[in-house]
Amino acid sequence: MVSLTINGQKVEVEPEATILQAAEKLGVFIPTFCYSPQLTLVGACRMCVVEVEGMRALVASCCTPVRDGMVVHTDTERVHTARKINLNLLLANHPLDCLTCEKNGNCRLQDYCYLYGVSESDFKGDRKDYALEDTNPFFIRDMNKCILCGLCVRTCHEINGAGAIEIMNRGFDSKVSAAFYDPLENSPCVFCGMCVDACPVGALTPKQSIGKGRSYELETVKTVCPYCGTGCGLELYVKNNEVVRVKGDPSNPVSRGQVCVKGHFGTDFLKSPERLTTPLIRKNGELVESSWDEALDLVAEKLKGVKGTELAGFSSARATNEENYLFQKLLRSLGTNNIDHCARL
Amino acid sequence: MTNSIGEIEDAGALLVIGSNTTETHPVIGYRMKMAKRKGAALIVVDPRRVDLAEHADLFLQLRPGTNEALLNGLIHVIIEEGLADEEFVRERTEGFAEMAAAVKKYTPGYVEEITGVAADDIRRAARLYAKAESAAIFYTMGITQHSSGTNNVLAVANLAMVSGNVGKRSAGVNPLRGQNNVQGACDMGALPNVVTGYQRVDHRDTQSKFKKDWGVKLPVAPGLTATEIIDGILDGGIKVLYVMGENPALSDANLNHVLEALAKVEFLVVQDIFLTETAAQADVVLPAAAFAEKHGTFTNTERRVQLVRQAVNPPGEARADWVILQELASRLGLGWSYGGPEEVFQEIARLTPSYAGISYKRLEEEGGLQWPCPDAEHPGTPYLHANQFAGGKGHFTPVEYQPPAEEPDAEYPLLLTTGRNLFHYHTGTMTRRSSAIGPFKPEEMAQISKEDAEKLGIEEGDLVKISSRRGEVKVKVQVTEIVPPGVVFMTFHFHEAAVNLLTNSKVDPVAKIPEYKVCAVKLEKAVP
Amino acid sequence: MYEKQILICAGTGCISSGSMHVQESLSEELKKHGLQDKVRIILSGCHGFCEKGPIFIVYPEDIFYCEVKVEDVPELVEEHLVKGNVVERLLYKDPVSEKRVFSHKDIPFYSKQKRQILRNCGVIDPENIDEYIIRGGYSGMKKALYMDPLEIINTVKSSGLRGRGGAGFPTGMKWEFGYRSPGDKKYVVCNADEGDPGAFMDRSVLEGDPHAVLEGLIIAGRAIGSDEAYIYVRAEYPLAIRRLRKAIAQAEEYGFLGNNILDSGTNFKINIKEGAGAFVCGEETALLASIEGERGIPRPRPPFPAVKGLWGKPTCINNVETLANVPLILRNGAEWYSAVGTEGSKGTKIFAVTGKVNNTGLCEVPMGISLREIVFDIGGGIRGGKKYKAVQIGGPSGGCIPEELLDLPVDFDSLTAKGAMMGSGGMVVMDEDTCMVDLARYFLSFTQSESCGKCTPCREGTKRMLEILERITQGKGEPDDIERLEKLALSVKDSALCGLGQTAPNPVLTTLRYFRDEYEAHIFDRRCPAGVCKDLLSYYIDPELCIGCRACTKACPAEAISGEKKEPHVIDETKCIRCGACFERCKKGAVKTR
Structure with a gap:
């Protein structure tokens, strides 16, 4: 273990820990944009800079390893100035349309500007002026809002492995894009949308959520994806009995926040107008609406009306364990083992 | 899966056979690519040049239906070149000699003749796999949906055991289950021969245990499987069919045969969230709740039981399946009175040794548990067979190559193989009703090779008629290098081009x- | 046996002023006079005095001809080689005394220099390994091959050698880190990505003495335990690359490279990687990324390359000039080496002196020499008798040093203390006609366009600094722009990711420090004291001097000048676009600025 001092408090951490991790252990807050524990450390956004005694310049705490006896200050005037100017520079090149931005209330740029009291930029000059990219049905890319933290790019390369996007150009003209500035549909993008979940600002917006609720109005429910057998954790965001957004659940031990296009953007069948909402009974060759009692009475009568061996049931690989259990219990209680499901699909 | 998803990225080698992982199990696909970036050798075996093949160190494009020959060939090379894990074979397995004798004739040259995979590539694959510190095999329906499916799985087990890749981290035999709770449905005894936890219905202890708990006697004789049930209806033996959340009218092989059965059965109950192709044939349709509208548990492909939580209410009068089942049970005089899914789960744990230590409380606190979890202190089992196989020793079973039941001939010269794509799921019941995915991938595109397209004078986007001895469909084509000449690929997502009208129900x-x-x-x- | 040898400079500078044509012509003339067996032509490396090229030296008498053209060759052969008369008109003329100088040793440009690293440049045929060996080449390597790695490292440590690439990190210490980093594979990298505009010392060493760099690499490899090196050299240096390739082939042939070098058990291989010329690729982590085939973008340090470098392996990166010092240290010993220089900076340093001095070119001086000596003795003073204003040291990332600091000793620490830096050794001398705000703007426009864009302070900050400077030079500066600029510059320096971003504000900060009044004049008086910023100039015609020739009227693209023929003309300030065309055109000096 290595011992260091942060803001006068002693802390012991593993030798390979970073200053940021040591600070987290102490509960000392350090703002970050480009940091993610799952991704390569790039030290690009410089929001997490701190002062280390004996070092000439400020250092990025996210990617600077601790040293024994290191003395760190995270809250000095010098650090604050650097962070404020950093935010100031970002704001100089960022639309201030928080009123209509989907990210409002859950935007790290907004949070940090609030924290450091930066309301507008001191710097006037060129601004990005990119067209909105909204040709795919899943999410909108507004590169005018991009702060070039690169989380989306690293997620695409290091988590998904598709490598559909890169930071193109250099310097002030840097822009996240697919090769040849093509729309994502013409790239290796598989629309997992993990870039959308990773974006700390409003540059990537899922289309299904637009206008459906502010982040602080939404209730989060953690559950498991209804598609393949991987069992990825999903976070469902709910407002007024409607799931308005889905994200990967970072706390899920299987998927660690990872998700694919189906889990991410394919669960709004829940609100399809084609959902069955009432029991139906075939009368004169037509399925007509009925009451539950009528339908259940009819089914019970038919189930009772045959010998066990004349009865068969297909259970469901989509239903819960409890439901599968009860289904086979019901049929077996009626005297049949003719139970199967589509395990073979 | 014998092993866990979280172990994939640390494997030394991955052998992926008959699995289009990045499309059918995308998140597991991410992990495979991660493993590759971390230095694992990636071997992909598939008749189609699937996306994962692009990332592979070695891609073996075998002829469809020749899996067991290839697997035997790999085992042959491993034994021949002294790459077998002799200690593991000696201490942990039995039947090696018989198996070794059986693979003797599967020389790389012979296997090349059968599979079309170059003998050298077979040797290289065997070495990459066997020399790795830990090597994991992954497969899906690409090897099981064959008339020789069981043999294929046995051959996979032989391969893993001969190289000592069972019972340790980042190794094992890993079938990737295709549906969110197909593992759970099996675990729960939604099968004709077993009740929960694979306890045989005809076993005396099972009989007495369940009779005591349920207060009902279990039927002793194993029941019929899905395909047998369909046949049973046509034979007149089955008169009432209760379908909960399945769509055999689109998903089952040789659909015309299935549709005939659904039309014939005396009473058909379908419980689902949409009016599926199957529900449309029903006598009674019961509206069910979807995954986000109820509580419960799913068990994933790595045997992990996880909590499913309700986020919204079901639409209209739709009810959760368990509520419907309980309503029926009470009308049938069975007297169930479960207060909710948690009480049902407690009963499952009580009756199922591998689930005995799992409770909602633990799932809530520990974020899922992998069975076997025999008691409340047990941490769950990330990988199976750590110290010994369930039945003591691992048994090698000799496997012989057996050609598919139906092969191309003069009249039907092309070979059709089926699967899924990234965007859709199964019969499209859910994904095709998603506002984003539905319109993004709105129709089926049968994949054919450039060579076949040229031969037949067909271009990308043309409408064609594909027919087999059992039926025909009209579908647009995609001309691609993903499939080799002679092979046609279709998914079963689209009822407009229901590929299972063509498939063979030979089991x-x-x-x-x-x-x-x-x-x-x-x-x-075809003319449109 | 040859009676005479003629050295013709074949450095890039002299080649562009025609030295290869001179050489062709000389061969022909020698044949004409039957001298081809008596006079040997040697194509040498750079002499540093590029301004006076092509350079043509006749040995054994050591006569230094400069600016030799093809048409001068017959005369040189006829007069000098046949008759034995020196052609005086082609000798160097001292700008002060106006006297002709015979030998280069007597030219002040050379006499104040201490040519250690450049010892072979301009002297030997760089394409001939034997010439390098005769002058002691590869003897340092031979010593090192049988020394313990730590012994080599200690020798370099006690020599006091510091990295010549810019930051001045002690080379021996860097090697020790590399040596102590565990790894089955290690790399040595030569940074030959000379990116500072106007700096060309690395190119000259590579072109003029490539074996010195190879020898340095082999010694470095032996010290840290590496068997493979990369030379990262920009593709704009085709001659250097060609000579390096040739030198590597020769060294391989002599058994100095390859397996089991001279039976020592040491293996070493040198690869050349051509870079595409991005400034940021001189930053070591960006350079490594570029060798790996990735985009040349810096990575955070630590981990330092000595721990995790090329393809994740321990890697030592040294600059060309640093490596060229190494053979000397091994051959002559640490003590010999450290006898030259100051307390903290040992040995010599090569500077590329450009700008408003009489003698521009490459000079090698002992550490600790004063700026005044470089500018006024070696550089021959300010051109045209103008007044010295400042010198920009360290390229676009360096800072400017004003007149009051002219006696500053030139070494790593003194320069840093004054806000400049050694950098790679670019030195741009400015006279009174240079606007310091415009200078800062110029350097910022360079660093801004070379910013890779990875980190926020550099990507956004250099852009905003440049915009403020542009505003000021255009006469649109706002009262709080100085404060805004200074605060931003300090913050970028303090928080940027790599050396490029951290040093990009230096020209701004030093000009603000030493020439703040010029900024204030631009902003508050709307005036450019040096008369450079054209938006702040107003042109007028002095009626006393104007002869009404109409040259200015024709030159003016804005039709802003009017007047009768042969009468004094007038400029309409409202129409004038301040292009300066009239000013340039007027032969009478009647167009003036205020």
């Missing part, structure tokens, strides 16, 4: 899985 004799992966078809340009 594997043991697992009763139909041969979805190989049948003979012909293809001609």
Whole structure:
């Protein structure tokens, strides 16, 4: 273990820990944009800079390893100035349309500007002026809002492995894009949308959520994806009995926040107008609406009306364990083992 | 899976056979690519140049339906070149000599003749796999949906055991289950021969245990499998069919046969969230709740039981399946009175040794548990067979190559194989009703090779008629290098081009899985 | 046996002023006079005095001809080689005394220099390994091959050698880190990505003495335990690359490279990687990324390359000039080496002196020499008798040093203390006609366009600094722009990711420090004291001097000048676009600025 001092408090951490991790252990807050524990450390956004005694310049705490006896200050005037100017520079090149931005209330740029009291930029000059990219049905890319933290790019390369996007150009003209500035549909993008979940600002917006609720109005429910057998954790965001957004659940031990296009953007069948909402009974060759009692009475009568061996049931690989259990219990209680499901699909 | 998803990225080698992982199990696909970036050798075996093949160190493009020959060939090389894990074979297994004798004739040259995979590539694959510190095999329906599916799985087990890749981290035999709770449905005894936790219905202890708990006597004789039930209806033996959340009218092989059965059955109950192709045939349709509208548990492909939580209410009068079942049970005088899914789960744990230590409380606190979890202190089992196999020793079973039941001939010169794509799921019941995915991938595109397209005078986007001995469909084509000449690929997501009208319902004799992966078809340009 | 040898400079500078044509012509003339067996032509490396090229030296008498053209060759052969008369008109003329100088040793440009690293440049045929060996080449390597790695490292440590690439990190210490980093594979990298505009010392060493760099690499490899090196050299240096390739082939042939070098058991291989010329690729982590085939973008340090470098392996990166010092240290010993220089900076340093001095070119001086000596003795003073204003040291990332600091000793620490830096050794001398705000703007426009864009302070900050400077030079500066600029510059320096971003504000900060009044004049008086910023100039015609020739009227693209023929003309300030065309055109000096 290595011992260091942060803001006068002693802390012991593993030798390979970073200053940021040591600070987290102490509960000392350090703002970050480009940091993610799952991704390569790039030290690009410089929001997490701190002062280390004996070092000439400020250092990025996210990617600077601790040293024994290191003395760190995270809250000095010098650090604050650097962070404020950093935010100031970002704001100089960022639309201030928080009123209509989907990210409002859950935007790290907004949070940090609030924290450091930066309301507008001191710097006037060129601004990005990119067209909105909204040709795919899943999410909108507004590169005018991009702060070039690169989380989306690293997620695409290091988590998904598709490598559909890169930071193109250099310097002030840097822009996240697919090769040849093509729309994502013409790239290796598989629309997992993990870039959308990773974006700390409003540059990537899922289309299904637009206008459906502010982040602080939404209730989060953690559950498991209804598609393949991987069992990825999903976070469902709910407002007024409607799931308005889905994200990967970072706390899920299987998927660690990872998700694919189906889990991410394919669960709004829940609100399809084609959902069955009432029991139906075939009368004169037509399925007509009925009451539950009528339908259940009819089914019970038919189930009772045959010998066990004349009865068969297909259970469901989509239903819960409890439901599968009860289904086979019901049929077996009626005297049949003719139970199967589509395990073979 | 014998092993866990979280172990994939640390494997030394991955052998992915008959699995289009990045499309059918995308998140597991991410992990495979991560493993590759971390230095694992990646070997992909598939008749199609699937996306994962692009990332592979070695891609073996075998002829459809020749898996067991290839697997035997790999084992042959491993034994021949002294790469077998002799200690593991000696201490942990039995039947090696018989198996070794059986693979003797599967020389790389012979296997090349059968599979079309170059003998050298077979040798290289065997070495990459066997020399790795830990090597994991992954497969899906690409090897099981064959009339020889069981043999394929046995051959996979032989391969893993001969190289000592069982019972340790980042190794194992890992079938990737295709549906969110197919593992759970099996675990729960939604099968004709077992009740929960694979306890045989005809076993005396099972009989007495369940009778005591349920207060009802279990039927002793094993029941019929799905394909047998369909046949049973047509034979007149089955009169009432209760379908909960399945769509055999689109998903089952040789659909015309299935549709005939659904039309014939005396009473059909379908419980679902949409009016599926199957529900449309029903006498009674019961509206069910979807995954986000109820509580419960799913068990994933790595045997992990996880909590499913309700986020919204079901639409209209729709009810959760368990509520419907309990309502029926009470009308049938069974007297169930579960207060909710948690009480049902407590009963499952009580009756199922592998689930005995799992409770909602633990799932809530520990974020899922992998069975076997025999008691409340047990941490769950990330990988199976750590110190010994369930039955003591691992048993090698000799496997012989057996050609598919139906192969291309003069009349039906092309080979049709089926699967899924990234964007859709199964019969499209859910994904095709998603506002984003539905319109993004709105129709089926049958994949054919450039060579076949040229031969037949067909271009990308043309409408063709594909027919087999069992039926025909009209579908647009995609001309691609993903499939080799002579092979046609379709998914079963689209009722407009229901590929299962064509597929062969010839089943594997043991697992009763139909041969979805190989049948003979012909293809001609169609008028719209 | 040859009676005479003629050295013709074949450095890039002299080649562009025609030295290869001179050489062709000389061969022909020698044949004409039957001298081809008596006079040997040697194509040498750079002499540093590029301004006076092509350079043509006749040995054994050591006569230094400069600016030799093809048409001068017959005369040189006829007069000098046949008759034995020196052609005086082609000798160097001292700008002060106006006297002709015979030998280069007597030219002040050379006499104040201490040519250690450049010892072979301009002297030997760089394409001939034997010439390098005769002058002691590869003897340092031979010593090192049988020394313990730590012994080599200690020798370099006690020599006091510091990295010549810019930051001045002690080379021996860097090697020790590399040596102590565990790894089955290690790399040595030569940074030959000379990116500072106007700096060309690395190119000259590579072109003029490539074996010195190879020898340095082999010694470095032996010290840290590496068997493979990369030379990262920009593709704009085709001659250097060609000579390096040739030198590597020769060294391989002599058994100095390859397996089991001279039976020592040491293996070493040198690869050349051509860079595409991005400034940021001189930053070591960006350079490594570029060798790996990735985009040349810096990575955070630590981990330092000595721990995790090329393809994740321990890697030592040294600059060309640093490596060229190494053979000397091994051959002559640490003590010999450290006898030259100051307390903290040992040995010599090569500077590329450009700008408003009489003698521009490459000079090698002992550490600790004063700026005044470089500018006024070696550089021959300010051109045209103008007044010295400042010198920009360290390229676009360096800072400017004003007149009051002219006696500053030139070494790593003194320069840093004054806000400049050694950098790679670019030195741009400015006279009174240079606007310091415009200078800062110029350097910022360079660093801004070379910013890779990875980190926020550099990507956004250099852009905003440049915009403020542009505003000021255009006469649109706002009262709080100085404060805004200074605060931003300090913050970028303090928080940027790599050396490029951290040093990009230096020209701004030093000009603000030493020439703040010029900024204030631009902003508050709307005036450019040096008369450079054209938006702040107003042109007028002095009626006393104007002869009404109409040259200015024709030159003016804005039709802003009017007047009768042969009468004094007038400029309409409202129409004038301040292009300066009239000013340039007027032969009478009647167009003036205020």
